[in-house]
Amino acid sequence: MSAEVVLQTERIGRRHEHLYFALRNPKVAIGLAIVLALLLLGLFGPFFLSDSPNEYVGPKSEAPSGEYWFGTTYFGQDVFTQFVHGLRSSYLVGTLGGGISFVIGLAVGFTAGYRGGMVDEVLNMITNVVLVLPALAVLIVISSYLEVRGVVSQAVIIGIFSWPWVARAVRAQTFTLANRDYVDLARLTGKRSWQIIVREIMPNMASYLLMSMILLFGGAILFAAMLDFIGLGPANAVSLGTMMQQSMAWSSLHLGMWWWFVPPGLAITLIVGALYITNVGLDEVFNPKLREM
Amino acid sequence: MTLEVADLQVHYRTLKGDVRALDGVSFSLADGEIVGLAGESGCGKTTLGKSLIRLDGRMRHVGGTAVLDGDELPIGDDKAMNARRWKEVSIIPQYSMSALNPTRKIGKMIAELLRARGKSYREFKDELVRRLELVGLTEKVLDNYPIELSGGMKQRVVMVLSTLLDPSLLIADEVTSALDVTNQRAVAETLVRFRDMGFVKSMIVVTHDLSLVYQIADTIMVMYAGRIVEKAPAETIIKSPKHPYTRALIGALPEVGLEYGDERLQSIPGKPPHLLNPPTGCRFRARCPLASEECEAEPPTVTVEAGHEVSCWKAN
Amino acid sequence: MGRYFRRKLLIYGLTFVIAVSINFAVPRLMPGDPVARMLTRNSVANVESSEAMRGYFNELFGLDVPLWQQYFNYWGALFRGDLGVSVFAFPSPVATVVADALPYTLALLLPSILLSWFVGNALGAMAARNKLLDNGALPIGYVLTAVPYMWLAILLAWVGGIILGWFPVAGGYSFALTPAFTWTFIVDLVHHWFLPFLSLFVVALGGWAIGMRNLVIYELESDYSNYLQALGAPNRLVRRYAFRNAVLPQITGLALQLGVVVGGALVTEVVFAYPGLGSLLLNAISSQDFFLLQGILLFIVIGVLVFNFLADVVYVLVDPRTRLGLEGGQS
Numbered sequence: 001m002s003a004e005v006v007l008q009t010e011r012i013g014r015r016h017e018h019l020y021f022a023l024r025n026p027k028v029a030i031g032l033a034i035v036l037a038l039l040l041l042g043l044f045g046p047f048f049l050s051d052s053p054n055e056y057v058g059p060k061s062e063a064p065s066g067e068y069w070f071g072t073t074y075f076g077q078d079v080f081t082q083f084v085h086g087l088r089s090s091y092l093v094g095t096l097g098g099g100i101s102f103v104i105g106l107a108v109g110f111t112a113g114y115r116g117g118m119v120d121e122v123l124n125m126i127t128n129v130v131l132v133l134p135a136l137a138v139l140i141v142i143s144s145y146l147e148v149r150g151v152v153s154q155a156v157i158i159g160i161f162s163w164p165w166v167a168r169a170v171r172a173q174t175f176t177l178a179n180r181d182y183v184d185l186a187r188l189t190g191k192r193s194w195q196i197i198v199r200e201i202m203p204n205m206a207s208y209l210l211m212s213m214i215l216l217f218g219g220a221i222l223f224a225a226m227l228d229f230i231g232l233g234p235a236n237a238v239s240l241g242t243m244m245q246q247s248m249a250w251s252s253l254h255l256g257m258w259w260w261f262v263p264p265g266l267a268i269t270l271i272v273g274a275l276y277i278t279n280v281g282l283d284e285v286f287n288p289k290l291r292e293m
Numbered sequence: 294m295t296l297e298v299a300d301l302q303v304h305y306r307t308l309k310g311d312v313r314a315l316d317g318v319s320f321s322l323a324d325g326e327i328v329g330l331a332g333e334s335g336c337g338k339t340t341l342g343k344s345l346i347r348l349d350g351r352m353r354h355v356g357g358t359a360v361l362d363g364d365e366l367p368i369g370d371d372k373a374m375n376a377r378r379w380k381e382v383s384i385i386p387q388y389s390m391s392a393l394n395p396t397r398k399i400g401k402m403i404a405e406l407l408r409a410r411g412k413s414y415r416e417f418k419d420e421l422v423r424r425l426e427l428v429g430l431t432e433k434v435l436d437n438y439p440i441e442l443s444g445g446m447k448q449r450v451v452m453v454l455s456t457l458l459d460p461s462l463l464i465a466d467e468v469t470s471a472l473d474v475t476n477q478r479a480v481a482e483t484l485v486r487f488r489d490m491g492f493v494k495s496m497i498v499v500t501h502d503l504s505l506v507y508q509i510a511d512t513i514m515v516m517y518a519g520r521i522v523e524k525a526p527a528e529t530i531i532k533s534p535k536h537p538y539t540r541a542l543i544g545a546l547p548e549v550g551l552e553y554g555d556e557r558l559q560s561i562p563g564k565p566p567h568l569l570n571p572p573t574g575c576r577f578r579a580r581c582p583l584a585s586e587e588c589e590a591e592p593p594t595v596t597v598e599a600g601h602e603v604s605c606w607k608a609n
Numbered sequence: 610m611g612r613y614f615r616r617k618l619l620i621y622g623l624t625f626v627i628a629v630s631i632n633f634a635v636p637r638l639m640p641g642d643p644v645a646r647m648l649t650r651n652s653v654a655n656v657e658s659s660e661a662m663r664g665y666f667n668e669l670f671g672l673d674v675p676l677w678q679q680y681f682n683y684w685g686a687l688f689r690g691d692l693g694v695s696v697f698a699f700p701s702p703v704a705t706v707v708a709d710a711l712p713y714t715l716a717l718l719l720p721s722i723l724l725s726w727f728v729g730n731a732l733g734a735m736a737a738r739n740k741l742l743d744n745g746a747l748p749i750g751y752v753l754t755a756v757p758y759m760w761l762a763i764l765l766a767w768v769g770g771i772i773l774g775w776f777p778v779a780g781g782y783s784f785a786l787t788p789a790f791t792w793t794f795i796v797d798l799v800h801h802w803f804l805p806f807l808s809l810f811v812v813a814l815g816g817w818a819i820g821m822r823n824l825v826i827y828e829l830e831s832d833y834s835n836y837l838q839a840l841g842a843p844n845r846l847v848r849r850y851a852f853r854n855a856v857l858p859q860i861t862g863l864a865l866q867l868g869v870v871v872g873g874a875l876v877t878e879v880v881f882a883y884p885g886l887g888s889l890l891l892n893a894i895s896s897q898d899f900f901l902l903q904g905i906l907l908f909i910v911i912g913v914l915v916f917n918f919l920a921d922v923v924y925v926l927v928d929p930r931t932r933l934g935l936e937g938g939q940s
Contacts, residue, residue, distance in 0.1 A: 129624045131865065132917055136872030137909040138631060141902055144894050145635050165865075222757055226876050229759045231894055244759060248880060253767055253778065261767075265760025273755035280751070347839045378841030392836040394850050396857070396929055406837065409846040438929045455840070 018207075018285055027281025034274035038267060042087030053077065053085040053238040064259050071259035074250040079243075083263050086240040090221050090268065093155045093239075097220030100159025102166060102213050109170025110197050114178050124171065131164035136226060143232040151234045158223045166212045173208065177201045207286035211279050218272040225268050240264035295495045296322040296345075296462055301357035303344045303368075312568045314340040316519035317357070322462070327488060327496045329506030329527065331542065332516035337568075339387070341516070342464045342499045344368055346382045362461050379410065383460035383493070387467040389451040393439040399450060400435025403457075417457060424453045424492070428483055445476050452483060456492045463493040467500055481509045503543055507531050512600070515539045518576040519568055525601035535595075535603040538577045575606065583607050613931055617921050621914045628910040632903045633683045637676070692907065693900030697892050703904035706889065711908065713781050714885030716802060718874050721809035726863055728810075729817025734852050736818065737825035746818060753815025758873035762808040762880035769804055776804045779882040805881045813870055820862060824855035857928050864920035867913050 022028050050057065056076045064071040070079035112123035142157050143149060177183060178201065186196045202209070227233060228241020229248075247253075247260040299319050305312040314337045322328055330338045343349060345359055345366065354369035361381055367373035386392055394402050403421065404414035422432045428449040439447055448468070456463060465484060469477040487493050500506045506513060506527075513530040515523045515538065523536040534540045575592045578584040587606045595608040674682070686692075692703035736743040770778035782788065782797050828834060828851035837847050878887025886905050893901040925931045 125620065125623065128620045129627055132620065132624050132868070132913060133628060134868035134871050134909050134913045136868065136875065137906045138628070140875075140890065140894070141632065141906045142635055144897075144902055145899070218755070222755075225757045226759065226872055229757075229876050230879060230891055241757075244757075244763065248763065253763065253771055256771065258767060261760075261763050265757055265763065269752065269756045269760065271755075273752045276751045276755055277748070280747075347835075349835075375841045375843070378839060380841075384839045386832070386836055386839065388832040388836075391832040394833045394837075394854070396854055397850070398929075405846060406840060406842055409843050410841060440930050451836075 021285045022282065025281040025285055027277050028285065029281075031274040031276075031278030031281060034270055035278065038087055038271055039091055041084060042091050045084035046088060049081045049084055050078070053082040055081075057081075061255060061257055063257075070263050071257070073246065073260055074252065074255070074257070079260055079263065082238045082243055083240075083267065085238045086243055086264055087267060089151045089234065089237050089239040090224065090271065092151050093158065093224040094217040094221040094271075096152065096155035097158035097162070097224065098213065098217035100156060101161075101163035101216050101220070104159065105163035105166030105212070105216075106170055106209070108163065108167040110174055110201070112167070113171040113174025114193060114197060114201070116175075120171070123167075127164045127167045127171075130161060131168070133161070135161040136223065139223065139227060140230065140232060143227055149232060149235050151237055151239070154224055154227060154232075154234060155220065158220050158227075162216065162219055162223065166216065169208070169212065170205070173205050174201055177204055207282070211282055211286075214275050214279050214282075218275040221268060221272055240268055295324050295326070295362060297358075297360040298345075299358050299360075301341070301344060301359060301368075302355040303340055303348065304353050304355050305340075306351050306353055307569075310569055311353070311355075313519050313571055314352070314568060315344060316568075316571060318516075318519075318521055319357075320514060320521060320524060322495050322497070324494055325488060326512060327485070327498060327510045329503075329510030329513040330497055330499045330516060331501065331503050331506060331513060333542075334501065335568075336516045337519040338499050338501075338516050339466060342384070342466045342497060345462065345497070346378060346384050346464060347371070347374065379455075379460065380458045381460055382462045382464070383455045383458070384464045384466060385452055385455045385468050387470070389448040389468065390444050390471060392451050393447060395439050398436055398438055399442075403435070403454060412458075421453065421457060424457070425450070427486075428453060445472065445479075448472065448476075448480060449483070452480070452487070456487055459492055461494040463487070463496045465496060465498045468498075469500065469502065469505055477505060481505060485509050503531070515542065518571065520576065520604065522577070522605070523601075523603045525597075525603075529598075529601050535597055535601070535608045536577075536605045537581050537583050537607065541580075575604075613925065614921070617918065621918060625910060625914060628906065629684070629687065630680075632906060633680055636899060637679075687907075692904040695893075695901045695904075696898040697896040697901055703900050706901060707886070707904050707908050710885050710889045713883060714874060714878065714887065717805055717809060717878070717883065717885060718870065721806050721813060721874075722863070722867070722870055725810045725813035726817050726859070729814045730821045730856060730859055732814070733818040733821025733823075734825050734855070736822045737829070738848065743822065747822065750815035750819040750822075753812055754819065756812055757876075758808070758812050759876040759880050761812050762805065762877045765804050765808050766880060777801050778804070781884040801881075801883070805877050805883050808877050808880075809870065809873055812873060813866075816866065817859065817862075821855060821859060824858055825851050828852075828855045857924065860920055860924045860927070864917040867916050871909055871913065 054077055057078050058068055058072045058076050060072065060076040061074050062068055062072040062076075064079075068078050068080065070083055072078055073082070108123050108127060112120040112127070138161060139157055143154065146153060174197075183196060183200050186200050191199075224233075224239065225241035225244070228239045229245045231245055233239050233242040233245065241264070243264040244261055247257065252258075252260040298321065301315055301318045302313070303315040305314050316337075318337075318341060320328075330341065332338045340352065343352065344354070345368070348354060348368065348371070359366045359368060361377070364377075366377060366382070393399060397405070407414045407417060421435075425432065425434060430446060430449055430453075434442060434446065434450060439450075442450065452468075468484075469480050472480060484496065484498065488496055498506050498510060503513070507530075510527045513525065513527050514521050515530070515536065517538050523530065523534065523539045525534075530539060531543060534543060572579070573591070574589040575581070575584070578588040581588070585606075590606075592604045592606050594602055594604045596602050597608060690704055692707075695701050695703050695706045698706050732746060736746045766778040769776045777783070777800060781801055782794065783801075786794050786797055788794060825848075829847065831851075834847050834851055837850070874885070875887035875890055877883070878885045879891050882888055886909070889901065890905050892898070893905065
């Protein structure tokens, strides 16, 4: 009781408090540490390694050693170099694909929730349609027609098809927030709709938005990996998904070359898992009820 | 004497430490008495109500006792309290609109609840229907899902259900705050009627709305920062309040005091420091226009006249 | 209730139309000439079949009639059950090729989806009331939902198939056998089916368990639970109500999650070379067999929509709120 009252009365203190608890929450700390460590590896690793991850640099099918940390592929490519480049494209797809769907979801959700009426009916219908559309199947058809496939085009089509649940949630929250007193007040003072949305409504669901962004990021990475694995990956780049695809295509399984297929999948699991765990931690930070006593 | 509360202390556990939501509360409640418990949000009045029936997960019973009909309530022991709930202490919660399981028919839910408490639904059915009719509902609501009823109807169902076992003590927690004025009045009258008909022996009506509680309460207690600052018959509290805070509440001290107070609250970061780490002396003195040096010491509880007690240096 | 179903059916109908339209539009809007690409890619040795294919494609893409007419022709063909002819399995019609693969995919999907839903919900509900179990189950659940479907499949194939050698890692049945309704063949089928099934089951499990755990906790903290407890209801009753109410959103979740699980099944099949839609899809992509590709998409869309509708029916049966039609717009 006392906590709720205070949370409503002071806003400046709340931000600080969230940051304070966020950094002290072990889930957030561990999750972010993993995500950042792999991000740094993907960002800066390529500068220290070869620019062309597909180059044949060493002996074929070599197990991990001091020289080739993750071993080499069937053709003698360095798995670690590929891995580091793959991390980079995974983060790129996550950021871009997640970002695009976030923006679409936000726009649709806010418009539908704030405007209501016919606009809402139509947008809600579209949202529901895209929601039931089996995204991966549609993505496969579209990507297979693309003559040139790149990380960016992949991210764009992933973004276009993974926004609906964000839109739905944002719409529902906007509905409730749009009827609050302070929003009415803002409306009476003649502020424009987008100003009200950005200044009055968005800050009040900031925690939720942050968490959806994280989920979309992870989702985009998983989606991209699946597309890559079926052979619809970027033609000109190495990704974690294409690594797995290549390893399967050249029967690493039967040859026992585990170092070829374990690292890419593990990295995806680590990134996405760490993101989820960060989210759980953030949830505890934003909802003091969940904080462990 | 129905209820005798002595030096009750209940804390809220938070990461920053214990918030002393109830910091030494004592009062008594006579048979048939309706007590209004008033104060701002965050003063501890809801905590007091909850303490007498069920502490939530973050609350801890630190000290003090509550004796109901000569038997001490095991406040800190959730399991032991279970036997006393509903039969002896009951509550009409703040959230009556959502207090009923949305996916069960009301009659079935009541039947399952009675059976779980070792009672037979058939035995209570006639009385249940009689009381529903008393509050203007028909037997048919038992066949409805909560969603089929209006807010007012749900409130009445909850009122009947909470008092079905004729408890000695009923806590009505902000029961009217979600209703419009006409319904507020009806609910308040129903509460009095329940007392008059003997469905409940005595009642604590928790509210922030002094004008409403004035209509139904025999006695009014005003809480501030985890303590009771003034207790008097309803008439007296409204007509001649003694504590500066009570006066502020009923508007005897015009807005100046209140506005100042709001501002003060806003600028306090974190949880209310007065409850996490309460100041010594009078807790109202930072907001009190009459405050002076002597207020830095714990104020005495002064009996102004029979039944009128004030904790303030300026009471006389 | 009527309004609820009308609304749902409208959405599903619209989704179907849009999926078909995407199918129609994508080859025509993408840069490049898909017909030429298909033909060059499949430089068929047999001149006769090559000619037949060229004639067929030209007719089907029939770029000489206006676009709207192409669109209507497309729908017309669809209603006649004509999805075109597969290039990869020329001259079998796409419908036949897909129908042959479909049972395998269904045999993987249905048991793994339903079983993971039941087991996951049970685990989640248990975790919600047991701190110890919760601390163990929750991190595992999150890791499972983060695992890419194909990676777990690869790991299982590696451990169960290569290292331990307990299960075959490729195909729907042994090459040595011919499909027949015999005991040996059925055992062989199940033997091949088990690892891909397990893989799908395990990945989906985590999500359901986490979802259920959170929902049960949410319900246990809700007003009606608090009220019941204030009236001294035993934990047994409170939990029973919480569980029942928490399952409801999970039914909707089952339908919504389907698209993702189908995707998971496709890649899992690829790993195990399991002869379902996934492997077919891989073949269609590598041989640029666009008709087959679109046919598969269409089947998947129809399957997902039917399943969604079934979930809606179940939902209405168990949730009085939708049944009463007072929240008909909720979807």
